Amino acid sequence: MPGPNSSVLKRILPQLVILGVVLLLNFIVFPDFFRIEFKNGRLFGSLIDVLNRGAPTALLCVGMTLVIATKGIDLSVGAVMAIAGATAASLVVEGHGWFTALLGALAVGGLCGLWNGVLVAVIRIQPIVATLVLMVAGRGIAQLITEGTILTFNNEGLVRLGAGTVAGIPTPIVIWVALGALATFVIRRTALGLLIEAIGVNETSSRLTGINSRVILICVYVMSGLCAALAGVIVAADIKGADANNAGLWLELDAILAVVIGGNSLLGGRFSIVASLLGALIIQSVNSVILLSGMPPEFNLVIKALLILAILVIQSPKIGHLVYMFRAASGGRNIASPTRPAASPLVPNKDK
Amino acid sequence: MIRTTHLPLLVTLGTFVIAFALCAWQYPAIFSTRVAANLLTDNAFLGIAAVGMTFVILSGGIDLSIGSVIAFTGVFLAVILRDTNIHPLAAFALVLVITTAFGAAMGAVIHYLEMPAFIVTLAGMFLARGAAYVLSTDSVPITHEFFSTLQDIYWKAPSGGRFRLIGGVMLLTFIIGAIVAHRTKFGQNVFAMGGGAATARLMGVPLASTTIRIYAISGGLAGLSGIVFSLYTSAGYSLATVGVELDAIAAVVIGGTLLTGGYGFVAGTFFGILIMGLIQTYIVFDGSLSSWWTKIVIGGLLFAFILLQKGLTWATRTGKRQSTGLATPS
DSSP, X not given: OOOOHHHHHHHHHHHHHHHHHHHHHHHHXXXXXXXXXXXXXXXXXXXXXXXXXXXXXXXXXXXXXXXXXXXXXXXXXXXXXXHHHHHHHHHHHTTOOHHHHHHHHHHHHHHHHHHHHHHHHTSOOOHHHHHHHHHHHHHHHHHHHHTTSOEEOOOHHHHHHHHOEETTEEHHHHHHHHHHHHHHHHHHHSTHHHHHHHHHHOHHHXXXXXXXXXXXXXXXXXXXXXXXXXXXXXXXXXXXEEOTTTTTTTHHHHHHHHHHHTTOOTTOSOOOHHHHHHHHHHHHHHHHHHHHTTOOTTHHHHHHHHHHHHHHHHXXXXXXXXXXXXXXXXXXXXXXXXXXXXXOOSOTTOOO | OHHHHHHHHHHHHHHHHHHHHHHHHHOGGGSSHHHHHHHHHHTHHHHHHHXXXXXXXXXXXXXXXXXXXXXXXXHHHHHHHHHSOOOHHHHHHHHHHHHHHHHHHHHHHHHHTTOOHHHHHHHHHXXXXXXXXXXXXXOEEOOOHHHHHHHTOEEEOTTSOEEEHHHHHHHHHHHHHHHXXXXXXXXXXXXXXHHOHHHHHHTTOOHHHHHHHHHHHHHHHHHHHHHHHHHHHSEEOTTTTTTHHHHHHHHHHHTTOXXXXXXXXXXXXXXXXXXXXXXXXXXXXXXXXXXXXXHHHHHHHHHHHHHHHHHHHHHHHHHHHHHHTOOOOO
């Protein structure tokens, strides 16, 4: 159960430090980085841009954190974004209001999540494979909806979701902060978080203790689909058009990366949505450093890859075990929780 | 037992024959050597990469980096042939060494750091694509005359189909792959690992060297696939072959290999590739269908074959469960 505030702070401290360092780098290459102005009833500044541009990844990683906590993965979120964006755009083009469009997109996203959830929880296909089906077919479905074109629209209500402001703050920021807060609140103030963690640690034993793992698994994938749909609507609203080929392309990887940077184990179990959101901000800040420093954007992917590798080494069960042994050997201090006991030396991603 | 393990392969073969018969019934012209030759040429790079993917999936792993490695190989060849006087054959050898070492490194990370193959090869995917971007963001044409010499090698069938060199390379890769997988000790180790790493280790399978070799093969074949792709397009482009890893995985699964590892056939992957090529050919012949139907049909086929596999494993497991009397749900 979540302890007092100090333990939460301790959990997210590494992410905060990394974010601080990256923001400092931003400040070094671009001294005006922290300057925020209020113009035309709206906040402006590089920091606001980081928060705003990071919105799709941040939204995706809320759902992705929950899925990964159950030892799953959702590869289809990028494709679901494209489908949801296409749905919203086509509804608006047909003359429906922005709210109907948003609801329609959310319904479609939920349906995609339900499909993934049923494949994983009922038919018991490995999550990577189950969500791969929609990842492959999803963009085709999105193209079917847009009929192969980039559907453009000019509905003010929908555009405001991507480019508007609420009390001076860009709407995407408001949406992802609100969703993150709501998800954290619901999951930590009820037993839901504990149940999700129990499934991630050992599904069979969680079922034996009476947890209805099937329903919870399905809910988690539906949640991921809903988050992806919201992200898809924001991306479409931002460019006033639904691009079935490029909307959300490779964002599933960014979302997974954000969750991993957030210190959540890919092997399931304990998770923190706040840490994942910080991970999403770290990714966006890294993008911003690369952009502001004038380094060619080609280096973006290489830097991301090196970042993942560094985190993998830190997160590796073997390294964690070594650190644990080292600390135990140096004696004295009581170790509350090792990063991960190296209990299973086997291929860990197999769902058998 | 033998019958259930062979069933996926038989279903793949049956699907191909039925699909081909349907196509031929609607468009009799599909029965020409030209179509057959194009089927081989157009899918050569995908087929070669899919052989490597078959090994990885047979061992219970996954390799998401191959699309990026193919793109990297193409850009590397194009840049090195543009900027230096090195002979293409030497460049081929060099790039094969690089990609094989890259695959081996990923295998080593997977084994020694005990991380899921999925996330390690994801990092590899970023790294290879990033390296391709760093080399060049533009499409670099390859104008070396040796390339045109290679591209002009073909065997012309009596009715006009041109079986090109790259199609032959793919067939050769499949034959060698099938022999290695089904007739060597290494191949047996791969199958054993896919059946269960713990069991394999107790049986004396060298897990470290087998894992490293599997990913080295996958990386090396992705490199070969990149060479073939550069012969096919005469250019190297860092944005090319995005998502080829998914096509390769789809081909392997449609080819009847179990995604959990342990069962499967290299020859099945060949028919998986042919089925996917056939869908594209049908769409070209039809002329009115849009190309995105390819993705939807492949997604549907993928789903059907996963369901089939699940049904088969479920059937065998229920058999076992009844005999032991354990009610373990899984």
